[in-house]
Structures are given as structure tokens and as C-alpha cells.
Amino acid sequence: MTVSMGKTLHESNTCERASMLRIRNLKCYYGRIRAINGVSLSVRPGELIALIGANGAGKSTLLQTISGLLQNWEGEILFQKEPLKGLRPPGIVERGISLVPEGRMLFPPMTVLDNLKLGAYRRYRRREHTAIEEDLEEVLQLFPVLREREKQQAGTLSGGEQQMLAIGRALMAKPRLLLLDEPSMGLAPFLVRLILDVLVQLKEQGMTILLVEQNARAALQIADRGYVLENGKMVLEGNGCDLLADQDVKRAYLGKDYREFCEGRS
Amino acid sequence: MKQILFAVAVLTMGLTISQSYHLQLLTFIGIHTILALGLNMLMGYAGQISLGHAAFYGLGAYATGILTAHWGWSPWAALPVALAGTFVVAFLVALPMLKLSGYYLGMGTLGFGMIAFIVFREWSSLTGGDSGLVGIPSLTVGTFSVSSGKPYFFLVWGCVLLAFIACERLVDSRVGRALRAIHDSEKAAAAMGIDTSRLKIWVFVFSAVLAGLAGFLYAHLVTFISPNSFGFLVSIRIVTMVVIGGMASIWGSLLGAAVLTILPDWLHVFTDYEMVVYGLILMAIMIFVPQGLTRGILDTYERSRRKAFTTPDPSQS
Incomplete structure (x- = not known):
């Protein structure tokens, strides 16, 4: 570091x-x-x-x-x-290639989990369900606070949590x-x-x-x-x-x- | 589970209600629910407005009307053609139209609705023009007539149930998530790798085909159609059903359709002031439950439950 x-x-x-x-x-x-x-x-x-x-x-x-x-x-x-x-x-x-956009651009009314799943949108199309589940677990380990807030609306998270979600969401695409x-x-x-x-x-x-x-x-x-x-x-x-x-x-x-x-x- | 409950409710209603007036009203609620459900997928979930949805309703109705009344087709042969026709027209309209968004999309679809209305009215050799298209046959299965009353009630609500299942599965899938994402921010959705323009076109076509199905059911129920049933006011009415019932809520479509079908009927008691009262009720709903009736009812329920939960226990004070 x-x-x-x-x-x-x-x-x-x-x-x-x-x-x-x-x-x-x-x-x-x-x-x-x-x-x-x-x-x-x-x-x-x-x-x-x-x-x-x-x-x-x-x-x-x-x-x-x-x-x-x-x-x-x-x-x-x-x-x-x-x-x-x-x-x-x-x-x-x-x-x-996966982008964490400026200003996070989360989907505020949707849950943390749905936001993460949206990151894996292309992979769901390819039906990689088990691999997606594993990566979801990995992302939640990387950001434990997201696990606690899984069912919460993304818009209700704090700034730091939102940024973590934005990064986690991008990682879900397995870039x-x-x-x-x-x-x-x-x-x-x-x-x-x-x-x-x-x-x-x-x-x-x-x-x-x-x-x-x-x-x-x-x-x-x-x-x-x-x-x-x-x-x-x-x-x-x-x-x-x-x-x-x-x-x-x-x-x-x-x-x-x-x-x-x-x-x-x- | 929800679908089973719903099916049971429909079944009990169909078996217990015998008054033909009530059955007719419920049948209309069913047809309107299909309309609202389709538009809710487009408007409530994907966030794309259509002020011309009555055009597809009319397209389904006129397609089957012309094929059966003029050319003597069987309605069951006309059904797939009517749906396919609606599909093709919706696709061709969606291609250029869904490049627009917000007010512009509203204006664009409004224009399309007007064009469709004028075609229904002016192409009188085919559509019967202002005086309408008569002689649309009732539906039959073998020798059994599904004209009105209970059989038609079950036919319509069977379709509603299927539409419900289709929409619910769609909403809970990756496509449903993508639609909601587009609603929130098209740019963010695109950054996720969602093909936003393609998905918008498909949800538009899907909702148009549902409207076409509603049109088919309507035409064979009333056996007479005229352009006024598919004009601008009808488009607005479908939008109102979605908004009143609750955007992005499948059950809201049912509720909105029910309210907007039953209200005008009950308000006849106000005779001359009917429309005034109707307007006032709509205004009141929008002011007090802007999220729609479904959300409003759920919120009230939640609040009363929480209140009961937090009421201080007198024995402890």
C-alpha cells in the first residue's frame, strides 16, 4: 500500500x-x-x-x-x-471491461443484492448461475457491510457503502x-x-x-x-x-x- | 403460491356470482387488467411512457373484427393473426420511437395513437368508419358458445391469470431487474452491459401484444366495435389505471383496472355531476397516495402494525 x-x-x-x-x-x-x-x-x-x-x-x-x-x-x-x-x-x-461510473450511478430504489446481480447481467444471460453465486459470496466477503445491508435499498446506504456497492457491482461482471x-x-x-x-x-x-x-x-x-x-x-x-x-x-x-x-x- | 390463491379467488367468484350484470362488469375489469398489466411493464417497470396504447387495443380488436366479420374467418384463426399483426406494428413503431424518452416519447406515442384512431375511423370500407364494425361473431368452442356470462368470464380471467404469471416471471428475472435499471438510469444500465435500446423495444412490443389480446377479447365480447373505444381518452384511461393502481406493481394493475371500471359505474347516482365526482376522486387519490393504491394500502397496513407494536405497555410505565 x-x-x-x-x-x-x-x-x-x-x-x-x-x-x-x-x-x-x-x-x-x-x-x-x-x-x-x-x-x-x-x-x-x-x-x-x-x-x-x-x-x-x-x-x-x-x-x-x-x-x-x-x-x-x-x-x-x-x-x-x-x-x-x-x-x-x-x-x-x-x-x-467493467466501469465503476462517476458518482456511483447505483440503482437507488433497488436492493443491494439486486444491484450486485445487475452487475452480473451479461453472465446471467450466459447462464453462469453457480459461478455468479460464488462471486457474490466473494464480493460480500470483500465488503462485509454489504452483506448486512443485502435487503436494504441502495439509496439508503451511506456514501462509503454506496461506493463499495458500486465497486462490488462492477466486480460481479468478473472483469x-x-x-x-x-x-x-x-x-x-x-x-x-x-x-x-x-x-x-x-x-x-x-x-x-x-x-x-x-x-x-x-x-x-x-x-x-x-x-x-x-x-x-x-x-x-x-x-x-x-x-x-x-x-x-x-x-x-x-x-x-x-x-x-x-x-x-x- | 400467489397465482394459486388468485386462481382460487377467480374460480369462487365465477361460481358464486350469478347476476349477469356483475359478471359483465368483472369481465370488463379482466380485460382492463390485461391492458393495465401490459402498460405497467412498459411504464411502471421500464419507465417508458406510452400515451397511445389504445391503438394496440384497437389493432387487436379491428384485426379480429375484420377477419371474422368481413372475411368469415374463425375467431381462433384470427387470434394469432391479430396478435402477430399487433406485434409487427408495435415493433415497427418502437424502432424509431424508443430512441425518444420522457415527454418526447409521450408526444410520439400520442401521435401514433391519433394516427391509429384516424385510420380506424376513415378506412370505412374495412372498419365501418364512425358507425362501427358490426357482426363480429361470438366465440365458440365446438358447439359450445362462449358468448358472455360465465364462460366469457372464465375465458377472460384465464387470460388474466396467464398474463399475471408471465409478467411475474418476467419481473423476477434478470430481465425484470434490467427493466427497473433502465427506469432508474439508462446510462448506468448500459454500463452494466444491458442492451437498453433492444430491451426497451421488446418490452414495448410485449405490452402492445397484451393490449392486442385485450382488444381481441373485447371485440368478441361486445361483437360491435367503433373507433371511440380506442381513442385518445382510452389511452389516457389505461395510463390512469397504471398510475392509480401503482406503478411497478403487478397487483396494482388489477386494482387500478378495477377502480377505473367500477367507479364510473357507481357514480351514475350523481347523474349530471358524475364526471366531476370522478375527477375529484382521481385528484384525491393522487394527492393522498401518489405512489398508487397498492403501495398506499401496504404502507397503511405497515404503519398500523408498527404502531400496534410500539404502543407502550401500560404495565411497564
Whole structure:
């Protein structure tokens, strides 16, 4: 969970492997407005990648494009060497990409259990009932609080619980690549830690994760590598810890008290 | 279990009630329940409004009416054709229409309902126009006539029971969950991998086919149909049944259909003021139980139970 662990993992085993997700020269449009302007990025199996940037930098746009929710784009997105162009969200979920959307986007009037089951919608179509039951058990072990609230309406959960449900729901699709859009948004610091701990735990179990965050420090601390997005362009990329130490990143995203913060933690 | 109870209730009602007026009223409630049930799947569960559902009701009725009265088909041969016709029209309408949502979908379906009404009225060589289509035969099974009264009551409520089972199974399945998800947020539903546009089209078609079935049953019950039975006001009435009974509630459809069938009948005692009282009752229901009667009744029951439970015990104070 510390910076150093991310670094060793990255150095030891991710460099040689082929990319799981590879994006080349991506341009995304809202009508005629270009929100992303020539972004390239790659995620290798087992990596935890942080994508940071200010409001409106295009982070959410990028995730929504990968998951097929936005269709108006040019460039190349390859997932496990297969192009995603023209695929709609069902096909993308089917191929193993699962999104935890910004603002959680739960189904508030439905129960926690129904929300989780909806995450496995494609798998129910494939009639994988027993495997789904097992995964449900696993998710409930990962988030025991959800088990207590199984029959409760999702809208009545607290912010942290809702975020856990959103992550649990995405895991129910049994993804190969998990995309998270601002999971720390609106959460108290200790809850942010808790959520990030879960991500580290998932990564240790072999999950590949692309994490979009405004909370740059927290995200870079757990990330193997990070990308910095600014005005629809990738301006920096590097190891999580290198980016944490980068002067520009510090000035723009971490605030000046960064050094005290790090010393306090270590 | 619920279905068995329901079947038993229908059976006892059918066997004990002998007054033909009451049987007729119950038969109409059954037909309206099928209509409301279909629309509830679309509106209550999937959250897509249709202000033109009477068109499919009419389509089912006119299809069987024309085939049997004009061309001498047996009603039982006309039934699958009527349903298939409704299916095809609903599918073709749904393809472009369900790209819309909210008010726009409401307006779009309203327009479709009006077009259907005009076709029923103006294509008089086929539909009989304003003066209606006469001579629709009653249903027979072999030599046994299922014209009205008890046999027709059982036929209609048999169909209601089947529709109930179909809807209940649908609601409890992954498809039902997906429909509710679409109701909440189409974008979130899509992110789950739900093919939202396809599912919306299918639930629209499903609800239209149920309306077509109701139309078939209506046509062979009254043996005479005219465009006014399938106009705009009827569409609104079906929507009202769903809202009054309770959105996203299967039993609500039954309740809403019953209330909206029985009320106008009872309100005859108010003679000239009938419609005023009717309107007032609908307003009162919406103000006091906006979630619909089913939810309202359940909530009241829950509250009274909780109250009984928390009433302080005098011996302890």
C-alpha cells in the first residue's frame, strides 16, 4: 500500500508483458467539441494505473469512451489486441471491461443484492448461475457491510457503502480490467483510504485497474504508473512515485504541503 | 403460491356470482387488467411512457373484427393473426420511437395513437368508419358458445391469470431487474452491459401484444366495435389505471383496472355531476397516495402494525 511496494511490483514484473489495453492517438468529441486530443496510454496485465488531472481534463471522457458509453471518437483502442471501435457497452462488458461510473450511478430504489446481480447481467444471460453465486459470496466477503445491508435499498446506504456497492457491482461482471471513475469523490479521508486499500487488495489478487482520480496524491501512492491529463492531452507519464516527486505535478495537483504529508506517512 | 390463491379467488367468484350484470362488469375489469398489466411493464417497470396504447387495443380488436366479420374467418384463426399483426406494428413503431424518452416519447406515442384512431375511423370500407364494425361473431368452442356470462368470464380471467404469471416471471428475472435499471438510469444500465435500446423495444412490443389480446377479447365480447373505444381518452384511461393502481406493481394493475371500471359505474347516482365526482376522486387519490393504491394500502397496513407494536405497555410505565 505504500509507494515503495508499488515501485517494486512495477519494476519486477510488468515491463516485459504485452499491453492489455492500448490506446493510440485517441480523439473524443462531444458534438463538434473535442474533449480529448490525441491521447495514448497502455495498461499491462496486473497493473494499477492512475490517471490524474483537473476538472474537465477529459479523464471521465476517456473512461466512458473505453466502456463504450461515448461512441464519437477516432484513433485506436485495443483490448487484448482486439479493436474496440464500433462496440457498444454490452459487447465491451462481455469482453471483460467493467466501469465503476462517476458518482456511483447505483440503482437507488433497488436492493443491494439486486444491484450486485445487475452487475452480473451479461453472465446471467450466459447462464453462469453457480459461478455468479460464488462471486457474490466473494464480493460480500470483500465488503462485509454489504452483506448486512443485502435487503436494504441502495439509496439508503451511506456514501462509503454506496461506493463499495458500486465497486462490488462492477466486480460481479468478473472483469479483466476494472475502470474506476473518481471512487474517492465526496468521501471522508478514512473512507478514501479504505476504498484505496480495497483496490490494492484487488490488484494483489491479479486484477488490472485503471483508476481516474482528482485526489492525485492518494491515487499515485498506490499506482504502479500514472498518467497526467491536461486539457485533453497527456502531459506526463511515469512511475507512481516519480510523478509524486515531480515538481510540476506537485505544484499543480499535490499542493505545497506534500512533503510534510509524505514524511508524516512514512 | 400467489397465482394459486388468485386462481382460487377467480374460480369462487365465477361460481358464486350469478347476476349477469356483475359478471359483465368483472369481465370488463379482466380485460382492463390485461391492458393495465401490459402498460405497467412498459411504464411502471421500464419507465417508458406510452400515451397511445389504445391503438394496440384497437389493432387487436379491428384485426379480429375484420377477419371474422368481413372475411368469415374463425375467431381462433384470427387470434394469432391479430396478435402477430399487433406485434409487427408495435415493433415497427418502437424502432424509431424508443430512441425518444420522457415527454418526447409521450408526444410520439400520442401521435401514433391519433394516427391509429384516424385510420380506424376513415378506412370505412374495412372498419365501418364512425358507425362501427358490426357482426363480429361470438366465440365458440365446438358447439359450445362462449358468448358472455360465465364462460366469457372464465375465458377472460384465464387470460388474466396467464398474463399475471408471465409478467411475474418476467419481473423476477434478470430481465425484470434490467427493466427497473433502465427506469432508474439508462446510462448506468448500459454500463452494466444491458442492451437498453433492444430491451426497451421488446418490452414495448410485449405490452402492445397484451393490449392486442385485450382488444381481441373485447371485440368478441361486445361483437360491435367503433373507433371511440380506442381513442385518445382510452389511452389516457389505461395510463390512469397504471398510475392509480401503482406503478411497478403487478397487483396494482388489477386494482387500478378495477377502480377505473367500477367507479364510473357507481357514480351514475350523481347523474349530471358524475364526471366531476370522478375527477375529484382521481385528484384525491393522487394527492393522498401518489405512489398508487397498492403501495398506499401496504404502507397503511405497515404503519398500523408498527404502531400496534410500539404502543407502550401500560404495565411497564
